Amino acid sequence: MHLYGGTVAELARHVGDETFIAAAEQRFTKAFGEAPSTQEVQSWRRSWPALVKVLQAAGLDDLYVLLEYSLPATGERVDALLLGTGRDGNPCAVAIELKQWTHVQLSRLRPGMVRSGERVVQHPARQVGGYVHYLQQWVARDDYPLTARGTVILHDAPAGLVAELRAQASRGPAARHPVLGREDLTPYPTPEALAERLGCAELKPSARKDVERFLTIQHRPSPALLERAGEVIEGREAFTLIGDQDLARQEVLHAVEAARARGTKSIVAVTGGPGTGKTVIACRLLGDLCRQPDSNPRLLSPSGTLTRQLRRTVGDGFRGLITTFLNNLPAGITSDSVVLLDEAHRARTYPDHQHGAFPVTLGKLLGQAAVTVLFLDERQIVRPTEGLTLQQLEQHAQRCGFSFAHIDLVSQFRCNGSRAYQQWVDCLFRPAGAVPTWEGSDYDLALASDPEQLSHWVAGHSRSGVTARITAGFCWPWDSPPTPPLLPEVTIPWEGPSGPQTWARPWNSRADEEHFDHPDVPPRPFWATDTGGHEQVGCIYTAQGMEYAYNAVIMGGDLVRRGDQWIAHPEESHDSQLRGLPPQRYLQYALNTYRVLATRGTRGTRFYSTDAITQNYLQTLLPSHGGEGGSWE
Template structure:
């Protein structure tokens, strides 16, 4: 998909006209389903005329130009793509990253990132390198040979900025992509020299048939990409399966074989509580599928945090194979695809995405793929806009006449392998009934007397080289800016031996990238794993799907214990969507939330409630034997 396609000469005649921009805005809505931002439209007005002028000055008028070309498997768009034939007669695509920068801030601590005004963005050479890698790995193949190149065009940039940007690029893989500033983009000493700097000197026009074939080609991972992904996953001990995890893997691979042999679509559901290894199995299966011939697998998750953690683990080169599943149908899924949907309980089910009682987008995904494997824990549904159940999936498979299989995981591989602790947490966070006493000895569980004690416990483990984090229910405001300094908004006052005492800490950062001036404050996706995360309080949305060695949980006033039942107070929540729910509906999400938070620690957990009666109740559950 793209906004505009024609020869450079044709584009040059139109890009400066307001009717051209208006048509691009209209097509953007049609192609991408939403209106472009005002900032994006302003950049079109400034950059498109500048680019076509440069290309014409280089004598490249007859090459084909695509503006805002989409890379479906990643959701990214190339500012401009030039198509022509190289000296060997192969179709060549030159990705061009356009910037209007006149100044930028670089940091030796983060050479891959650049700060522009208030935004931190990827270095443009790395950005265009990612586009080239995608074209090589998702479009180029034996039946459609394509070469790919990349160039950064900073048409307003002075020489000193270009020099600064070239320095970090020269030390890494981005060295292959030229960075051209204002002084480099003139036809000096000749148009041919400019074309050489742009990486287009020997390109000749491609035929209409070439262009059409390029636009219609199916984007799917190349065998070499799949082979490398499979090797990376196979080589990681973190994805080794044990016991029933491997049994689940074998069941899924059997279902895949049956579906391919008989041509019948299948749904496989793998259920299990926190720490039973659902994500590990999903990654292991991705590696297996990458090693199968004619594979077209995907590993999806509704959680952007989990997706980014997995990309970091296996490498960002495989980002098209690992994607966040939200409210759009992933591209490139075909009737030979196997889709692994981790954390399926978090799949969005907004009313406008429903078809009857089943989510519309998810239904389309199940209909298109050969086999869909969903990893599910119904008790991790924490919002009314999420939620998918085993029964729903079973009924959908029956209605669609799909094959269906269900594997339930029981063994606990987090929480020190303690089934006793997992069962205790499961039973504790039930709506009512007699709460269980903790009498286990295979997991470090206790109730903290106050938040300072929680923090000291966490700090002690950090000093000994362990990962430890504090999380809390969403019972405090969250008005901090997206970049540090963060406000200490999680503030708790209690009566200590010397009178009232107050403890306050900030929530985790809301930014997806760490701030330039505060590299010690992790970005949201990496709060659970990166240095400095223990200084902020994590919430359900940053903790879910993650784990760390020691786990401190603060229960707020939204969930309190009275007698033999839990009482919900949605008005105490600062989650704008949840606090409007009636108490009986909010109760389910609150119980699920605290169950998730209480099961992040692999070796130990401390719990503290801001409600004195609930604190006393929790304290009474920890038997003298466990202390």
């Protein structure tokens, strides 16, 4: 997908016309489902004419140019892509990143980042390097030997800024991609010299059939990319399987082989509670599939946090193979693809799945791939607009004539491997009924008497170099700006030894990227793992799918204990997706939410309720201090 395609000379005849911009806006809206931002349209007005001027000055009128060319497997777009034919007669694509920068802020501590105004973005040489990597790994292949290059054009940038950016990109792969400023974009000493600087010196115009081949070629991972991904996953200790996890993996591989042999579509459901290893199995299966001939696998998750964590572990070069699944089908999934959908219980099911048919987008995914393996835990459904059950999947398979298999994971590897704790938590977060007193000795579980005690426990473990985090129900406003400093919105009044006190902490950052001036505040995807996360409070959407050693859970007023049952108060919630629900429907989401929060800790958990009656109830079930290794540090 692209907004415009034509030769440089053809583009030059239209680019200054306002109707050209209006047509681009309409095409953008139709392609992406929303109108481009005012800032983006303004950048088109400024950068497209500047690009055309440079390309014509370099004598490149006959090259084919695509504006806003989409890279479907990543969701990113290249500002401009030049297509031509190299000296060897093979196709060549030059990705161009356009910037209107006249000054930016750089940091030696974060060489891959640049601050422009209020925005922090990738260094443009790294950015264009990502585009080149994509073209080489998702478009080029044996029968289409595409060469890819990248160039940064800063058409307004003075020489000093360009020199700083070049120095910042002088190490690593980004050094291969030239950064050109205002003084580099003149035809000095000759137009051929400018074409050389742009990376286009020897390029000849492409035949129309070659342009059509590029525009219609299917984007899919190259064998080399799959081989490297398989090797990386195989070598990561984090993806080592234990006991039942490996048995489940083998069962899935057997189901995949059987489905391929029969030539029928297949759904495999892998169910299991928190800590049973669903994500680890999914990653290992991706490695297995990458090693199979003619493979075209994907590992998807509705959780952007989990996707970012996995890509960090495996390497960001494998984005596209590991990607977030929300409202659109990932690109390149074909009738021979095996799709692994982790956290399938979080898949979006618009409209509300309790009142509508099988989710449309998910149904398309299941119908498009050869085999779809879904990892789910029905008791982790925490919103009306997400959630999928084993029964719904089996019924859908029957309606569509797909084969269906189910694998249930039993062994629990989180929470110190304590089945007793998992059973106790499952019992605690049932709607009603008696809950046994905790008498286990294989998991560090206790009740905090006040929020200060809770935070001291977390801080002590953090000082010892062990991950510890505080989470809470969504019972406080979350109005902080997306960038630090964060507001201390989670506030809890409590009675201390010297009188009334107030405990306050900020929610975790809502930003997806590290803030340039606040490296001590981890972005949302890395709140659970990065330094500084223990000083913020995580919510269900940040913590779900993650784990850390020690886990503090604050229960708010949305779920309180009265007698032998839980009572829901949706009016206490600040979650716009849930607040308007009737109490009985809200109850199950609240129980699921706190069950998820209570199962993040691998070594120990502390509970605290802001409701006095609920706190007293928990006191009858839990010790007020930990045993060995559970002191309040």
